[in-house]
Amino acid sequence: MADNKTLALIGCGLMGGSFALAAQQAHQVHHTIGYSVPHASAHHFYELGIIQSIAASAAEAVAQADIVLIAVPVASMPSVFAAIAPALPDHALIMDVGSTKRSIIQAAQHHLGARFSQFIAAHPIAGKEKAGHSEPFAHLYQNKNVILCPESQSNPAYLKQAHSLWQAIGATPIILDADQHDRGLAAVSHLPHLLAFAYMDALLQQPDATDLLALGGPGFRDFSRIAGCDPTIWRDILPDNQDQILPLLHAVRQAIDTIENAMMQRDTTQLEAILQRASQARINWK
Amino acid sequence: MADNKTLALIGCGLMGGSFALAAQQAHQVHHTIGYSVPHASAHHFYELGIIQSIAASAAEAVAQADIVLIAVPVASMPSVFAAIAPALPDHALIMDVGSTKRSIIQAAQHHLGARFSQFIAAHPIAGKEKAGHSEPFAHLYQNKNVILCPESQSNPAYLKQAHSLWQAIGATPIILDADQHDRGLAAVSHLPHLLAFAYMDALLQQPDATDLLALGGPGFRDFSRIAGCDPTIWRDILPDNQDQILPLLHAVRQAIDTIENAMMQRDTTQLEAILQRASQARINWK
Numbered sequence: 001m002a003d004n005k006t007l008a009l010i011g012c013g014l015m016g017g018s019f020a021l022a023a024q025q026a027h028q029v030h031h032t033i034g035y036s037v038p039h040a041s042a043h044h045f046y047e048l049g050i051i052q053s054i055a056a057s058a059a060e061a062v063a064q065a066d067i068v069l070i071a072v073p074v075a076s077m078p079s080v081f082a083a084i085a086p087a088l089p090d091h092a093l094i095m096d097v098g099s100t101k102r103s104i105i106q107a108a109q110h111h112l113g114a115r116f117s118q119f120i121a122a123h124p125i126a127g128k129e130k131a132g133h134s135e136p137f138a139h140l141y142q143n144k145n146v147i148l149c150p151e152s153q154s155n156p157a158y159l160k161q162a163h164s165l166w167q168a169i170g171a172t173p174i175i176l177d178a179d180q181h182d183r184g185l186a187a188v189s190h191l192p193h194l195l196a197f198a199y200m201d202a203l204l205q206q207p208d209a210t211d212l213l214a215l216g217g218p219g220f221r222d223f224s225r226i227a228g229c230d231p232t233i234w235r236d237i238l239p240d241n242q243d244q245i246l247p248l249l250h251a252v253r254q255a256i257d258t259i260e261n262a263m264m265q266r267d268t269t270q271l272e273a274i275l276q277r278a279s280q281a282r283i284n285w286k
Numbered sequence: 287m288a289d290n291k292t293l294a295l296i297g298c299g300l301m302g303g304s305f306a307l308a309a310q311q312a313h314q315v316h317h318t319i320g321y322s323v324p325h326a327s328a329h330h331f332y333e334l335g336i337i338q339s340i341a342a343s344a345a346e347a348v349a350q351a352d353i354v355l356i357a358v359p360v361a362s363m364p365s366v367f368a369a370i371a372p373a374l375p376d377h378a379l380i381m382d383v384g385s386t387k388r389s390i391i392q393a394a395q396h397h398l399g400a401r402f403s404q405f406i407a408a409h410p411i412a413g414k415e416k417a418g419h420s421e422p423f424a425h426l427y428q429n430k431n432v433i434l435c436p437e438s439q440s441n442p443a444y445l446k447q448a449h450s451l452w453q454a455i456g457a458t459p460i461i462l463d464a465d466q467h468d469r470g471l472a473a474v475s476h477l478p479h480l481l482a483f484a485y486m487d488a489l490l491q492q493p494d495a496t497d498l499l500a501l502g503g504p505g506f507r508d509f510s511r512i513a514g515c516d517p518t519i520w521r522d523i524l525p526d527n528q529d530q531i532l533p534l535l536h537a538v539r540q541a542i543d544t545i546e547n548a549m550m551q552r553d554t555t556q557l558e559a560i561l562q563r564a565s566q567a568r569i570n571w572k
Binding site for chain 2: 075125126144145147180183184185187188189192193194195196197198199200201202203204205206208211212213214215216217219220221222223224225226227228229230231232234235236238239242245246248249251252253254255256258259260263264266268271272274275276277278279281282283285286
């Protein structure tokens with residue numbers, strides 16, 4: 001039976017808590033034991049009924065677990081792997097929910113030893129759109145994609161289990177290699193976030209920033225929305241995936257330069273041609 | 287009575303057609319005479335009942351008008367002013383709906399002569415979010431801001447009339463000088479559009495563009511949405527307002543460089559500080 005399983009949740013935030021709630025509601029998990037730094041988050045989750053017990057350490061949390069979900073900021077992953085490695089049961093499925101994959105896989109490989117075959121790197125494409133506290137909710141992952149990045153050493157039985165588990169909570173698993181994941185996410189998430197943060201910051205530098213922002217309408221609202229994301233998440237993701245972000249940033253700079261030149265030369269023919277192909281591509285997208 | 291007024295609509299697209307429909311429904315206008323290049327657009331509007339007669343020229347359209355609305359792309363404004371100037375009645379309110387204001391006002395001043403006192407430059411902050419054909423609808427301007435930019439030569443009676451007219455169709459008039467308008471719109475609209483177009487174009491240059499775009503989620507959807515806007519509108523706006531766009535683009539490049547440097551140096555403290563202030567500003571916005 002699936003529903004007698006114990007989940008160890010390392011990190012008590014929106015992503016992990018929503019997974020725990022969804023897995024319980026889908027009868028994939030019977031009991032969740034949580035561990036979090038800060039400890040207050042685990043206590044809060046216990047009071048909300050998201051976890052049913054609190055562990056004193058990450059190692060204690062995983063010791064009796066059938067499923068381990070590591071839902072901490074990207075830069076904290078290596079220390080979590082190091083802490084849990086000695087205590088991991090030999091049958092536990094181990095997953096993360098980090099926004100980058102190569103560095104997390106590398107850290108898992110380094111710290112988990114033989115247990116690395118039980119690790120399936122996962123990135124659910126869902127989450128909070130604003131910084132600050134958000135309570136978990138069971139349907140966060142419904143109708144969302146989750147990218148799974150198995151390695152050659154991954155035991156196929158664990159990949160199959162991970163696949164079923166995410167499907168059971170309403171997500172659509174997509175299997176990619178970690179390079180494809182990190183390049184793809186750099187293109188459709190990491191670099192747009194960098195640019196949105198930079199855009200807001202550039203406006204803030206203006207002496208009349210308040211007047212400018214007051215004029216923002218629906219276009220500005222959507223373009224800048226992701227600048228409201230959690231800085232403690234993004235300060236980790238950007239450096240971690242910089243080798244994928246930088247070449248794309250170079251391409252964006254070139255595209256900006258090309259439009260700028262056409263604009264300055266009032267070359268409306270060339271300008272329209274560029275805007276036309278960008279516009280058509282955006283309209284054709286999904 | 288307000289509702290015995292005749293509206294001359296120059297340009298039969300979403301912006302002008304929606305104004306005509308709204309003004310008729312609000313009993314501000316009794317009869318609309320339309321003129322458009324291409325002529326097929328005016329015929330289409332006639333068949334839809336948006337206009338009640340078709341003029342053979344812009345001058346013919348305005349000859350009997352109480353209100354003239356010029357709703358053509360920014361670069362076509364000067365030729366419209368030149369064409370209508372000799373035929374304008376001495377009591378007609380004249381407005382445009384263009385996305386830039388200084389150059390349009392300058393062209394109006396140059397071509398309208400004494401009738402310039404009847405001209406109130408207007409920019410309703412509403413419109414289509416995707417390129418291609420969109421039928422007009424009467425509530426386009428409801429609960430939207432419309433920026434009015436009177437000049438020192440503007441007759442206050444016409445400003446008052448323009449104000450009442452936009453209010454009557456559900457919009458909120460904001461009075462700004464043309465410099466403030468053009469700088470503000472560069473910041474919250476023109477430059478975001480330039481960057482969104484450039485972003486899409488940079489992705490299209492990638493050999494694996496299709497794979498990258500397939501991974502886009504809600505963040506990418508919102509960030510890139512305005513890249514789907516009409517290239518024939520934007521090829522005019524960007525060159526027209528370039529002197530306001532360029533200094534802001536310079537500031538955005540600097541903000542990108544600063545984030546890039548912190549990212550490359552893995553200076554997560556500085557990076558978090560920048561992202562934190564950008565994020566907080568975005569959360570505090572409206």
